Amino acid sequence: MKMRFCFWGGTAARRSESASMADWCVFCPIARRDPTSNTVLLYSDDRVVAFQDINPSASRHYLVIPIEHIPTVNNLQKSREHHQLVSHMVKVGKDLLNRDAPNSEEHRFGFHQPPFNSIDHLHLHCQALPFMPSWRQVKYTPLARLGGFVDAESLLEVIKP
Ligand SMILES: [Zn+2]
Ligand SMILES: [Zn+2]
Numbered sequence: 001m002k003m004r005f006c007f008w009g010g011t012a013a014r015r016s017e018s019a020s021m022a023d024w025c026v027f028c029p030i031a032r033r034d035p036t037s038n039t040v041l042l043y044s045d046d047r048v049v050a051f052q053d054i055n056p057s058a059s060r061h062y063l064v065i066p067i068e069h070i071p072t073v074n075n076l077q078k079s080r081e082h083h084q085l086v087s088h089m090v091k092v093g094k095d096l097l098n099r100d101a102p103n104s105e106e107h108r109f110g111f112h113q114p115p116f117n118s119i120d121h122l123h124l125h126c127q128a129l130p131f132m133p134s135w136r137q138v139k140y141t142p143l144a145r146l147g148g149f150v151d152a153e154s155l156l157e158v159i160k161p
Helices: 012-024 081-101 134-140 154-160
Strands: 047-051 058-066 105-112 124-131 149-150
Touching: 047 081, 058 081, 081 105, 081 124, 081 154, 105 154, 124 134, 124 149
Parallel strands: none
Antiparallel strands: 047 058, 058 124, 105 124, 105 149
């Protein structure tokens, strides 16, 4: 698979390829902690950052994204690298919800599958239920035939090396 990156460093070839991507990817500036981004980070390390969903649909609704620009779950491979990355994203999300919403009825972790993803930069939805308003849950529930939303544990099974 051809890996693509959004950051501005690296080789000239890589930079020219990624320049247009960084223009349209709204999550890369957040992940890079770009000075133009005013998103408040709930967590960050050398692999991921976490922040609040701009349009929350649950009592707590956070996103965890990799710093590397991986477009969607379809770009993940059965590899130790990707399995560890997604496991780490889930752990970060769990820790945040355990800290901020320890008494909520349920914590959910999952990804939208194309074409149901709103932004082409991999992002883990971390939700402390209840959904608010309740009809929003449709968007975050696995639809047996259509796909649409995959819970994190199922995805980890699929990309297990
Ligand atoms: Zn990106
Ligand atoms: Zn999404």
